[in-house]
Amino acid sequence: xxxxxxxxxxxxxxxxxxxxxxxxxxxxxxxxxxxxxxxxxxxxxxxxxxxxxxxxxxxxxxxxxxxxxxxxxxxxxxxxxxxxxxxxxxxxxxxxxxxxxxxxxxxxxxxxxxxxxxxxxxxxxxxxxxxxxxxxxxxxxxxxx
Numbered sequence: 001x002x003x004x005x006x007x008x009x010x011x012x013x014x015x016x017x018x019x020x021x022x023x024x025x026x027x028x029x030x031x032x033x034x035x036x037x038x039x040x041x042x043x044x045x046x047x048x049x050x051x052x053x054x055x056x057x058x059x060x061x062x063x064x065x066x067x068x069x070x071x072x073x074x075x076x077x078x079x080x081x082x083x084x085x086x087x088x089x090x091x092x093x094x095x096x097x098x099x100x101x102x103x104x105x106x107x108x109x110x111x112x113x114x115x116x117x118x119x120x121x122x123x124x125x126x127x128x129x130x131x132x133x134x135x136x137x138x139x140x141x142x143x144x145x
Contacts, residue, residue: 001039008032066106073104089138090128094120 011028077097102112127133
């Protein structure tokens, strides 16, 4: 719920799109409100259950070394995207990120590569052309814009 509040407050700083009833803050605010509502629901269910539980419970999946590695790789890929996407461009970065994560999660290499290529291009076309989101560009892949 704290994360939802932070996202909502951050989204209030986004500028409006002239001539439209909605702007850049619409989706983040909507997601934040839904997330906050889910947090209230889950907290309420826990309180209504009345069972005494420890404050922090580690789920079974979190005890698996493969899951911990997958989480660490996911977080590292996010940091790498933030640092290098402007230099490398969205499509190559998206491809590398998806392929790396799928390979970490033991997807077959050919499947990981093919899905990563197709997904990166589809995501770029959906956000870049349809939604007009300015994604980082790469000089070598200009034909995609």
